[in-house]
Amino acid sequence: MLKYPVINNIFRVAFAAIILLDVFKEISWWPYILLGAIWLTITIIGSFHIRWNYHLPALHGNKNIPNNLVAITFDDGPHPNFTPKVLELLQKYNAKASFFCVGHQVHQFGGIVKKIVANGHTIGNHTYSHSNKFGFYGTQKVILELQRTNRAIKETTGLDPKMYRPAFGVTNPSITKAVKKLQLTTIGWNIRSLDTTKRSKKTVLERITNKIKKGDIILLHDSSDKTVEVLEQLLLFLKQNEIQSVTVDQLLDIKAYA
Numbered sequence: 001m002l003k004y005p006v007i008n009n010i011f012r013v014a015f016a017a018i019i020l021l022d023v024f025k026e027i028s029w030w031p032y033i034l035l036g037a038i039w040l041t042i043t044i045i046g047s048f049h050i051r052w053n054y055h056l057p058a059l060h061g062n063k064n065i066p067n068n069l070v071a072i073t074f075d076d077g078p079h080p081n082f083t084p085k086v087l088e089l090l091q092k093y094n095a096k097a098s099f100f101c102v103g104h105q106v107h108q109f110g111g112i113v114k115k116i117v118a119n120g121h122t123i124g125n126h127t128y129s130h131s132n133k134f135g136f137y138g139t140q141k142v143i144l145e146l147q148r149t150n151r152a153i154k155e156t157t158g159l160d161p162k163m164y165r166p167a168f169g170v171t172n173p174s175i176t177k178a179v180k181k182l183q184l185t186t187i188g189w190n191i192r193s194l195d196t197t198k199r200s201k202k203t204v205l206e207r208i209t210n211k212i213k214k215g216d217i218i219l220l221h222d223s224s225d226k227t228v229e230v231l232e233q234l235l236l237f238l239k240q241n242e243i244q245s246v247t248v249d250q251l252l253d254i255k256a257y258a
Helices: 004-024 030-048 083-092 103-108 110-118 139-157 173-181 201-209 226-239 247-252
Strands: 069-077 097-102 124-126 218-223
Touching: 004 030, 004 218, 069 247, 083 097, 083 110, 083 173, 083 226, 097 103, 097 218, 103 110, 103 139, 110 124, 124 139, 124 247, 139 173, 201 226, 218 226
Parallel strands: 069 097, 069 218, 097 124
Antiparallel strands: none
């Protein structure tokens, strides 16, 4: 996969080569514009595709796991209406999951967060504000967001999360520096359900079940009735196919908390 530092070095050399060529033989402006446009395109795409690991290393599954296990993960909660329904279904099907929580919602719905942990699921950091502008924050502001979320979770549960999932799956140099400073482990996914889009329940479910395999990490959101309905059908599918959902830290064999 392409990496941000490697791409930067390649384009620095390419720009230097063009400048050197321009010294000996005057050339037009378009090679500079073209090279800059290519760099910008690659960087923008890499920033929005966490599975590229373009800016920072993220864990997206465990292909080498010997057992028939997957990890269901939920972003954007806890939600007072939908997270309890999710927890009921997980308990009904004896499944475990991981919840990447938004810090300000942890403060609002601490009782639900406590129940998530009490039911044997794990909690991760999903920023404090989940702002649409998060990708434009500087390093220090990202650090403060992640620290506030971890503090909210620790005050509520006594646990200090080590797992982080970027809001919207967006990464950049500022987020990379913040994650490195706070020594967090970035968690991605193999299967993005797209349950927050206008796609039907049937389409979302098929998107997951048509390609699921052991070691996969599934991305869902505990923020709608549609996801709750998809989850029940997914858990039934896993049961019928003798696939067990475990917490993402168990799937990846990493520490969920400090």
